[in-house]
Amino acid sequence: MAARKIHEVRRADTTALKERFRQFLTELGMRMTTQRDLIIEVFFRAKGHLNIDELYQQIRQIQPGTGYATIYRTMKLLVKCGLAVERHFGDGQTRYEHVPHDTHHDHMICLKCGSIIEFFNPEIERLQDAVASQHHFQLAHHRLEMFGYCKNCR
Amino acid sequence: MAARKIHEVRRADTTALKERFRQFLTELGMRMTTQRDLIIEVFFRAKGHLNIDELYQQIRQIQPGTGYATIYRTMKLLVKCGLAVERHFGDGQTRYEHVPHDTHHDHMICLKCGSIIEFFNPEIERLQDAVASQHHFQLAHHRLEMFGYCKNCR
């Protein structure tokens, strides 16, 4: 029951993402294709940071004819569309990560009008983890508050 | 007078950095060389994020015989030594930035013993600036506190 629910939520998410991508493509006079559809499917079903080769391997199991170039080209589009982010560790390869839509977020606080802008930056999150582990620190939670002046008050 | 003082501080800094690097090399059974010395000199005198080619151009003006490979190899060593950090923007090139030793820092706080670890992560700082400007937010200051368990308490 619970598993089924999760599955449904997942499916819905992927569909919405595809719709958003299709819209993005249309605006640029581009087309949705079976390859792009499949790449989104595989990318968003997978966990963690995938490099092109990992995507390629998984995609070739479903559509053996797919080429590297298509995956490269599609991932660039997903980044441009805002559905994925590039990540560089130190191994010379580009890795891709979902843009998460989690509940956790940090805050920007306007010193003049007091308005609060919520944001979430996966790269900052990752770096916090990295810093913690460098110091052998077991991270429980964190708080990042950025103070300044919002668009209207600056 | 003030300028002179700054100059002295700068010189002292570079010397200290070289000493630190020499020590690092010695520990690994490696040697300081005129090339490495010069690369440090140029790198730490320069501002901002330099790519290999920019370093190469500057270094060739002083020591025309220097090769690309040496610069690549030395910058990797500086990173390993903790004096430089790699930075990837999106242009396919690696850029290098000094590890700053500023006064600003953030905190990790142990929930058990209350000990505080200060840290400074230039990448987090940069990302905060990026997030702020994405939201047209003029950043004044920030506070990053990470809570968890220190090495001894975890």
Next chain:
DNA sequence: TTGTGTGCAAACGATTTGCAGTACC
């Protein structure tokens, strides 16, 4: 039907590496 997308292979460009000579310690 009309482009736009794809797969392939070749091209590209940043980085690494093998090697013979050089220079630190």
Next chain:
DNA sequence: GGTACTGCAAATCGTTTGCACACAA
């Protein structure tokens, strides 16, 4: 004096691109 370092050029490897054919709109 022995060994690590350098410069050069070739090799490597991730990524991009040109082109002829395929397919979405």
